[in-house]
Amino acid sequence: MEIDQLDPARIPGHVAIIMDGNGRWANRQGLKRNAGHEAGEQALFDTVEGALELGIRDLTVYAFSTENWKRPPDEVRFLMNFNESLLVRRADELDDREVRVRFLGRRNRPVPRRLVRLIEDTEALTRDNRRMTLRIAFNYGGRTELLDATRQLVEEAAAGRRRKVDEDAIAARLYDAEMPDVDLLIRTSGEQRLSNYLLWQAAYAELVFTELLWPDFDRVALRRAVYDYQSRDRRFGGAVDRPRPSASTAPTLPPPGAP
Ligand code: IPE
Ligand code: IPE
Ligand code: MG
Helix, strand or coil, X not given: CCHHHCCHHHCCCEEEEECCXXXXXXXXXXXXXXXXXXXXXXXXXXXXXXXXXXXXXXXXXXXXXXXXXXXXXXXXXXXXXXXXXXXXXXXXXXXHCCEEEEXXXXXXXXXXXXXXXXXXXXXXXXXXXXXXXXXXXXXECHHHHHHHHHHHHHHHHHCXXXXXXCHHHXXXXXXXXXXXXXCEEEECCCCCCCCCXXXXXXXXXXXXXXXXXXXXXXXXXXXXXXXXXHCCCCCCCCCCCCCCHHHHHCCCCCXXXXX
């Protein structure tokens, strides 16, 4: 799959990915789950390169959900340390590539303070980059995000600072008010569910599911997903009347019950 097989006029602006299947990838090779998380790093960075090549403006990846705290303490600890080390090792590279990094999620306990500080440093380092925005959903849950936005609105209303609540008021109180709606949402590993990801922003996203496990995903797999996306008819609830010219000459079905 080459880039020139894609229509440059219909590249999705915002691609979101549920990076799933690390544990299965590792276990299939007789390794512990954490080895799968490690292997996922190069998949992420190849995908970032692929997104830059395609001119995708926004890429949002799911790294740790509000439900992932249920995992064994070992794995949770590994994921906290791993994400910390990833930021230490890779922040400059993202900055060199003119990628702006932002985090979506609650930044309070139990996220380690050191990780929160690194998150803030990375956001500050890359804040003026404009080529692409990479958002990392970490300690993120779509319901929590909507709950946090709702609480803010209720507080504003109680303080007499707000009378009207509309969609724009909610959207402006999500974790990143500048984040556009998702055009294409990809989930790896064959699971076909949202797992609490971007519930508001993905309302009209095109969904692409692939059997590839996350560590096997790469820029070519991203191109395939974009190719699939370009074959979709996005209607947003609307309708266009397009009778086919041949319809009037097509043979009509016999009435029900006819011999
Ligand atoms: C996704 O891979 C990474 C995280 C959720 C952190 P998993 O760890 O969910 O891998 P599987 O789905 O168990 O194979
Ligand atoms: C979703 O994957 C979260 C991330 C990829 C970070 P999970 O593996 O946690 O989702 P479920 O449990 O299969 O729904
Ligand atoms: Mg999983």
